Amino acid sequence: MAKIVVTCQGQSLDDKVDPRFGRAANFLVVDSETLEFQVLDNSATNSMAQGAGIQSAQTVANAGAEAVLTGFVGPKAFQALNAANIKIGQGLEGVTVREAVARFNAGEVEIASKPSREGHWR
Amino acid sequence: MVEITIISGKGGTGKTSLTAAFAHLASNHVICDLDVDAPDLHLILKPENEYLEEFFSGHEAIIDQNLCSSCGECLERCKYNAIKETPEGLMVDLLACEGCKVCVHFCPVGAIEFPMRRCGQWYLSKTRFGPLVHAQLFPGEENSGLLVSLLRKQARGMAEKENYNLILSDGAPGIGCPVISSLSGTDLAVAVTEPTPSGSHDLERVVNLCEHFKIPVGVIINKFDINLDQVKKIENFCQDHGLSLVGKLPYDHAFTEAMVQAKTITEYQSGDLAEEIGRIWARIEALAQLKKAA
Amino acid sequence: MIIALASGKGGTGKTTVCASLVRIWDKPVQAVDLDVEEPNLALYLKPELSGRLISEMEIPVSDQEKCTACxxxxxxxxxxxxxxxxxxxxxxxxxxxxxxxxxxxxxxxxLSLGARELGEVLWGQAGEIDFLMGRxxxxxxxxxxxxxxxxKRLDSSRDVIxxxxxxxxxxxxxAVKDADVIVLVTEPTPFGFYDLKLAREAFTPIGKPMGVVMNRTGFGDAGAYDYCRATGLPILLEIPYDRRVAExxxxGEVIADALPEFRGRFIELAARIRELAAGDLKEVSNG
Known part of the structure; x- marks a missing residue:
């Protein structure tokens, strides 16, 4: 089994993946086999003037995740996730968390090796 | 969805007047005023506020005089000279405080509080051209970069939910944090400049910034008839940097007259000037669509 | 004396007024461009630069060997x-x-101290004028x-503009908090009025005397004038709209030099600023 973190607009497996990593509404910490999950609130980053992506990477690392699934990860968060040896799957906005996990399990999610786009503080 | 951001580097080039005109000419769009330091778009668009929210960003240090032992530890440690000795005791100069928490951490008697900093307000409004997302920072507040990001997020959310296909933003001036936040990830930047040494200088700075973020740039030369030599230089600069020159406009008092009546220039008159602005807008739309298709 | 020229929004003519004011100033003066994001004063004063330093900020550099990840x-x-x-x-x-x-x-x-480059500080001379800027x-x-x-390089032996x-x-x-006088440059338009109001509210807590230069008068509306009258902000100078000023x-010319008929207005402005600083401003028109 693998513990993966998926950014989520809501609080259930059937809610959509949040396209933003740093300022994601919630993180779902999902057991990729049993689909048991736990919700981590990420609203604290909404009032951060800077470093939301880094803060989120820290949250994900502390949750003990092996991989993160989201829309896109900015350059600083990317560096931080890399440092913590966490796999990054991007481009999953628009689908549900359940679908994102299924794709990850099926090996259909590409694990990125560089940031998805230039960003600044978001 | 396409995001177009109008910028200028230097102030007073007519950026806001032109954004207002484009807001009139565009269709199916959300309008966004990212110039949160000096937001002027609402003076022409006359929005009806429908939603207001307080904007908090970062923290600020406040010394509790009842607990303070005046040891001076904070005074010594503050890199921003934000701690002042006053007859009433040690006080934090909130204009200088950057909210770094060093004084809070090192205060031996725990006398320093660290509340969230209330920096301004943001609004969702209705205008005669469509919804407007805008804000006002309180005087002297910083962190407009975060507020800019927040406004863009609101605009994007609204566009997605209500199927608008364009976000038209009046960008922040300068080349610092707020303008970086207004540009990152936008589809097209339109720089409004004027044929003056400052105008050209600032255009170069802001184009550098766009190149840094790999954002395509369209250029409008406003007040072109005050200095044709300088216009030539700007045209050469555009060519050298692969920028699209989307149009030139003359120095015209109609801009001020329209502003006084709270109208866009395209509402105020239907002459050559308005027609030219119409053609410029068509070129901008074409540029933005091209970029999306590529 | 330190005089700061400010404005609620850009493009009101702040740099134009600044360049002319330092040029007619009849005492030793230092012209300082603190608009470090878009420093444009040098384009008009055309100083010969003689010094430069890189401005840096202290940042931490980590030693992974010593770090225990606490x-x-x-x-x-x-x-x-x-x-x-x-x-x-x-x-x-x-x-x-x-x-x-x-x-x-x-x-x-x-952790040890490292540095990040913020930009540069430049200085030099434009004739008799000492020049200083950041970029x-x-x-x-x-x-x-x-x-x-x-x-840090402000020269207290001179007047500083x-x-x-x-x-x-x-x-x-x-930029304005250490000034003795704050001069707000605006124009009589709805944008000018709104931004003047924001600027006055922002700078009032600093507690320094403030005055207004009303630029490009003759067009626009009365909003900014009414506001000055209502809040007791003195109008130190009016500069009527003139296409030649824009040209x-x-x-890249300084108005006080290029258009002699404007020179007297800036000399008048200098006198008003001194009166304002001394707290004995003579009767001004106030629109």
Missing amino acids: GACSEICQFKAITVLGEYLLTFPEMCHGCGGCLAVCPEGA LRVGEAMSPPLMRDVK IDAPPGTSCPAIN KYSQ
């Missing part, structure tokens, strides 16, 4: 410029505000620490 630095940093992820310490130099908190709390001595590095977001380095950044946010306040400005 997380103390990460906890105090409010800007997420230093973070412990698992066993690894990461720094993001461009996010650092230079508060020194991480260095002060690290129990292992695993922010493109992509750098933090101007106040660079402005502090510029201000500062071209401040436009707006009412942190950099603008920083000369576009050619």
